[in-house]
Amino acid sequence: MNFDLIADNLLAAPILFFLLGFVVIALKADVEIPHPLPKLLSLYLVIAIGLKGGIELHHGGLPPESIRVILACITMSLVMPLIAFGVLRSRLDVYNSAAIAATYGSVSAVTFITAISAIESLGLTYHGHMVAAMALMEAPPIVLGVALVSRFSGENQTKVNWGKLLHDSLLHGPIILLLGSLFVGRLISDKSAAAIKPFFSGLFPGLLCLYLFDMGLNAARRLTNVNLVDKFLVGFAVVMPLLGAAAGITISCVLGVSRGDALLITVLCASASYIAVPAAMQLSVPKADPSVYLTMALGFTFPFNIAIGIPLYLATLNLLNL
Helix, strand or coil: CCHHHHHHHHCCHHHHHHHHHHHHHHCCCCCCCCCHHHHHHHHHHHHHHHHHHHHHHHHHCCCHHHHHHHHHHHHHHHHHHHHHHHHHCCCCCHHHHHHHHHHHHCCCHHHHHHHHHHHHHCCCCCCCHHHHHHHHCCHHHHHHHHHHHHHHCCCCHHHCCHHHHHHHHHCCHHHHHHHHHHHHHHHCCHHHHHHHHHHHHHCHHHHHHHHHHHHHHHHHHHHHHHHHCCHHHHHHHHHHHHHHHHHHHHHHHHHCCCHHHHHHHHHHHHCCCCCHHHHHHHHHCCCCCHHHHHHHHHHHHHHHHHHHHHHHHHHHHHHCCC
């Protein structure tokens, strides 16, 4: 394995700023990103990625190979929760098992964006359809998680407001903004794309560092709730992304995609949602404990993927000459 590649990615500025957030919390320093800024930064990152993906689609189109990749990603967003649910039911009740399973079937947009930053820093490329794949992987695990509760809890299925659930899952704000930006990028002219390139390209690395610093602060604070999660679930929060990554790498080999796309597929299969799914589960599965599945995703899986996972996945793909 190319350990130099792992070291290079661990020393990338976004990852170091993320780790800096942990250092700040450990030192109990009085540093905080003012509250309106993280939301603004997240909106910027989503729009920038959507525009870049749309412009790529404008030039490359959506060939049959892209459709296969998107369908494979959506399939994994349903397979991973089923695997997770089967494992978790040996230790947890239906509600928490389903909520955690949905969390690990869905995706983390920030992990995806960080992987894109790593790809670009290495001079690799990725295709715009990967942005669409990420957006389309968000909702299926939410619906599946609620369906698992409805099927195995013994509760009356009419209690589930499926219409509202589908609406909230499919029309989740960041997803709509991502898809809308993707559509805008697909439609704009080359002249218009060149005019706004400094917005979605030049500013991107620095603002990603600032956002990941804030995410590091939040993830470190979440670790103060470690007593709420037993050793089995901590292990699950680390092993599950490795299992997902192995599946993503296998899919990438079968489909014969580029290394950049392979990393993004791997990251999508390995990540866990800490925004959309927890929000949906709190409304649809209120008997599940959000302090458990949110701490697992944000306190363990997210830091693991950012600091260790992405460099490790890249090195593995490099070893396989994918």
